[in-house]
Amino acid sequence: MRAIEITGEWSPREGSRLSKDEQAGHWARNAADAWRNPRWTVVDRPAPDLIRPDDVLIRSRAVGICGSDVHLYETDASGYVLLPYRVRLPLVPGHEIAGEVVEVGPAVHNVRPGDPVAVQTLQYCGRCDACRAGLAGHCGEAEDRGFNLDGGMAELMISRESNVRSLAAVRERHSERDTFEIGALCEPASVAYVGMFLRAGGILPGAAVAVHGCGPIGLAAVALARAAGAATVLAFDTSSSRCKLAEELGADAAYDVVALRAQGVQAADVILENTHGEGADMSVEAAGAAGAILPQIEGSLAVGGKVVFLGSEAGAVPMQTMAYMLRGATVHGSIGNIGGLDPVIALQASGRIDLRPMVTARYDLEHAVEAVERASQRQDAKILILPNG
Ligand SMILES: [Zn+2]
Ligand SMILES: [Zn+2]
Incomplete structure (x- = not known):
């Protein structure tokens, strides 16, 4: 063969x-x-x-x-x-x-x-x-x-x-x-499913979900969030073609972070603006770029928010632990x-x-x-x- x-x-x-x-x-x-x-x-x-x-x-x-x-x-x-x-x-x-x-x-x-x-x-x-x-x-x-x-x-x-x-x-x-x-x-x-629903315990209907990174796992996270009854699904990527795919798979809006940056806008601002200042009930890191994305997640945590790590990032990244404490947020690692x-x-x-x-x-x-x-x-x-x- x-x-x-x-x-x-x-x-x-x-x-x-x-x-x-x-x-x-x-x-x-x-x-x-x-x-x-x-x-x-x-x-x-x-x-x-x-x-x-x-x-x-x-x-x-x-x-x-x-x-x-x-x-x-x-x-x-x-x-x-x-x-x-x-x-x-x-x-x-x-x-x-x-x-x-x-x-x-x-x-x-x-x-x-x-x-x-x-x-x-x-x-x-x-x-x-x-x-x-x-x-x-x-x-x-x-x-x-x-x-x-x-x-x-x-x-x-x-x-x-x-x-x-x-x-x-x-x-x-x-x-x-x-x-x-x-x-x-x-x-x-399934990798997205395990992280969002088995490890992190999922979302309630009506939740706001932010997906950072629109490769296949992030795109699946968008579709699963929509299927699970999220009221708001926002997606972010550095490629405008992947942003289009995210909208096709169920995101209410997907943002090219390069274009946002050129306008002086951060992903966290967009998330707060789209959730009446409440933030994301679930934030999914699916880009393997936690160094760049974590500050955006930390700036947009809802009270009781969940953070799911699905992207592989080899190095260590700084974490603003106070952001999680003030919002009572939890972090969930998952693989496979x-x-x-x-x-x-x-x-x-x-x-x-x-x-x-x-x-x-x-x-x-x-x-x-x-x-x-x-x-x-x-x-x-x-x-x-x-x-x-
Ligand atoms: Zn694989
Ligand atoms: Zn075993």
Whole structure:
């Protein structure tokens, strides 16, 4: 089968503390500590076989390119990849996956060949403290397809049945092609869902929500806030085309912060003006630029406001703690999609949200390296690879 393969040089950084297991197995919990000079190529690979009785063989139909994929493509000045996450190379990337079931093992009950499915890539252990506390998305022993197990950017892939979600309800409403594209978009949307509703506890109908950063996760946050009954949804980005998408996905208004700055206006002013001075009941940081955005969030907190961090920002940023104290505000960190995929698929199947406008480019597998190069220019919302046309 054809597949994208990432190879690289195993070269642990001076002073990096890799476990014996990582050293012996050539994998790293923090890829940026060990993997250098990554190379993305489209290659022939043997098709995967069903091994476990609960394995499902899937023909990949739509796979999103995520910022974390781009961080396995880009490097720092010494050639190390930028992604601080578990990675084993060589690897088939791709963790925002939808496809159709081709074959199932004897213990599989819930899906059959021909079914459209989305794949939850994280395989958590179920035994550790995080898993037992119901926070399996934070499992320290997890394996993750597209990172340390082969993912979806290939003609075929394997998943356990417990990690496969049927898209049959989406298919009832949409064409086959749209069903797979929606299925791939459900992963980044689930990341927003988990942060806003599971970690932060959600909003009440009538709330005001401000979303800072309109990449796919921010755009999904806009759609989810609207679906959850927000009275006011305001979005901010540095790209006017992404602002337009935010309005298409349900923002009452989206503002180009570069244009605002040129007029001497801050995002916080806009939020206060649109909420009669009350501020945002929920502020979502989905840009990975907390250094620039936190002062705007702190200047526009409603009393009892919630702040949700979804963007990855490697460095430390100053925080005005008094702003949170005076407003009785809370801060919620979140990562991953565990618990978000089923409700997002249901919302998409019922028509309460429609994520399709966020797809800005599509590539076939043979041109996938061009696709990731384009993603690295950060002008698009979501770029999809369609591995089987
Ligand atoms: Zn991702
Ligand atoms: Zn665990």
